């Protein structure tokens with residue numbers, strides 16, 4: 001692959017060909033556990049997190065009704081960072097309030113209040129914060145970043161998303177790689193039995209004589 005092909009395949013911000021392609025699929029945004037107050041006490045009162053997906057800066061939150069909201073992080077008014085916003089309770093009418101001038105947004109992006117406007121102002125009705133659909137599956141929050149106004153595809157019915165919680169678990173890690181490098185190694189069937197199994201060059205069941213013999217003969221084969 002030459003440098004130009006590499007650029008074409010690995011750039012995924014809005015407006016890039018591969019970015020457009022990946023936006024046709026549900027993308028993992030966060031773990032449900034990241035919002036669990038038992039694991040992170042800050043989530044008790046303020047389940048709000050900044051997330052970056054496909055190069056986009058977003059804010060993910062759980063509103064007072066329990067609905068998930070995913071919005072562009074820069075406020076529709078003057079671009080203040082909504083990840084510092086005030087999450088309002090059901091008594092306050094719910095929604096995420098911008099820390100700068102107090103515009104308030106629902107989980108679906110509707111503008112609920114523009115407090116500095118004169119009484120009777122209809123500005124709020126014309127304002128919308130870009131929002132993205134979120135779906136919770138097997139402990140993962142998936143987001144769909146497709147074109148505004150278009151309908152997300154059905155969520156894939158893979159086994160891991162239909163299996164009971166006793167048979168699945170969710171985790172995440174930071175890989176310093178682009179999406180193509182991560183994907184390519186993920187579907188590479190040849191590496192796990194070497195890289196992940198024989199890292200310490202020991203048989204898995206050391207106490208059984210037949211396993212010891214097997215491991216010794218395997219090492220001898222590798223040497224020749």
Ligand code: FES
Nearest residue numbers: 075077078098101
């Ligand atoms: S920048 Fe958000 S309300 Fe003004």
